[in-house]
Amino acid sequence: MNRLEELIRKLNFKKATLAYIVISGILLLLCLLSIAYVSRDKISMAIDYQRVSDTFVKEGVTDRLRTQLQKLASDSKDINNVVVLDKNNTIVFKTNNNLISDKTRLQLIPYGVGSGYLQDSSNPDQLYKVVKEENMILNKDYIPNDQQAWQAIEDELTYETDFNSKKVYLLNYLMDRSTQSKVLMIRTANPIPYAERLLEITGALLGLIMAIYWIGLALWVYKNAGRRKLNASLWGLLILITNLVGFIVYLIYKQNNRTCYKCGALQSRFNAFCSHCGTEIKESCDHCKAMISKEDNYCSRCGSKVDRFLGGNEK
Numbered sequence: 492m493n494r495l496e497e498l499i500r501k502l503n504f505k506k507a508t509l510a511y512i513v514i515s516g517i518l519l520l521l522c523l524l525s526i527a528y529v530s531r532d533k534i535s536m537a538i539d540y541q542r543v544s545d546t547f548v549k550e551g552v553t554d555r556l557r558t559q560l561q562k563l564a565s566d567s568k569d570i571n572n573v574v575v576l577d578k579n580n581t582i583v584f585k586t587n588n589n590l591i592s593d594k595t596r597l598q599l600i601p602y603g604v605g606s607g608y609l610q611d612s613s614n615p616d617q618l619y620k621v622v623k624e625e626n627m628i629l630n631k632d633y634i635p636n637d638q639q640a641w642q643a644i645e646d647e648l649t650y651e652t653d654f655n656s657k658k659v660y661l662l663n664y665l666m667d668r669s670t671q672s673k674v675l676m677i678r679t680a681n682p683i684p685y686a687e688r689l690l691e692i693t694g695a696l697l698g699l700i701m702a703i704y705w706i707g708l709a710l711w712v713y714k715n716a717g718r719r720k721l722n723a724s725l726w727g728l729l730i731l732i733t734n735l736v737g738f739i740v741y742l743i744y745k746q747n748n749r750t751c752y753k754c755g756a757l758q759s760r761f762n763a764f765c766s767h768c769g770t771e772i773k774e775s776c777d778h779c780k781a782m783i784s785k786e787d788n789y790c791s792r793c794g795s796k797v798d799r800f801l802g803g804n805e806k
């Protein structure tokens with residue numbers, strides 16, 4: 492216990508706080524960068540898709556759109572196919588032959604009522620889960636074994652017993668209301684490699700940073716209260732239990748009292764002498780006799796300068 496106290500007394504809190512902020516900032520940044528790095532394919536797919544969407548809305552089915560679709564499909568391992576359909580669901584463009592082989596039409600019909608799934612009318616074993624544009628990157632990409640994500644999918648399909656025999660794809664689609672043409676992006680949700688592990692590491696790091704802050708604040712108050720000749724253990728314990736709440740109480744408590752300029756002990760405002768070292772911490776104004784603090788240069792009641800040489804009380 493004494494060695495610990497010695498350690499706390501020697502600890503430079505300013506330097507430690509600076510090191511703490513810099514190191515945790517760097518580590519957190521590294522975690523975020525690693526997560527962004529392993530997600531780069533999904534992020535670039537989302538950006539490419541946004542670009543495709545803009546072109547489709549502004550220009551319709553043009554050469555530029557076809558080039559962008561080809562790039563979208565070739566850049567991402569997740570994408571099985573990108574298909575453009577006209578208003579009769581005739582395939583007018585496809586990036587490859589996956590899933591549709593040599594079909595000339597692709598008609599998707601709702602699968603069940605309000606299930607959010609579509610079914611290929613000519614191939615009932617292929618289901619398409621409609622995904623909104625903002626859900627381009629799914630939680631499931633990061634947490635492949637997330638029970639909740641799977642439960643949600645299973646709940647939607649409990650009424651259908653032969654779901655296991657079907658292959659499910661994710662479908663993002665764009666539709667032009669005037670021409671009724673559609674762009675369908677069909678993909679498979681492939682978990683991002685290492686993403687789950689990286690999220691775990693980031694979570695553990697955040698926990699550690701929080702713990703160091705929590706304990707560090709208690710240690711600082713412990714040291715500070717010790718210097719003010721207060722019950723350091725009690726204040727330290729209070730901060731350890733209540734953290735910020737106790738810290739605010741400590742600051743208010745300090746504000747409402749005064750510090751002996753000689754020994755640093757926290758004293759009641761009304762004390763004329765320090766109860767710890769006996770130093771006189773209050774004196775009276777030569778002009779109005781009001782009580783003034785030992786450190787005051789001017790009287791707070793009459794404003795006259797405190798003449799320490801005349802008063803014989805010079806520091």
Ligand SMILES: [Zn+2]
Nearest residue numbers: 751754765768
């Ligand atoms: Zn004192």
Ligand SMILES: [Zn+2]
Nearest residue numbers: 776779790793
């Ligand atoms: Zn005065």
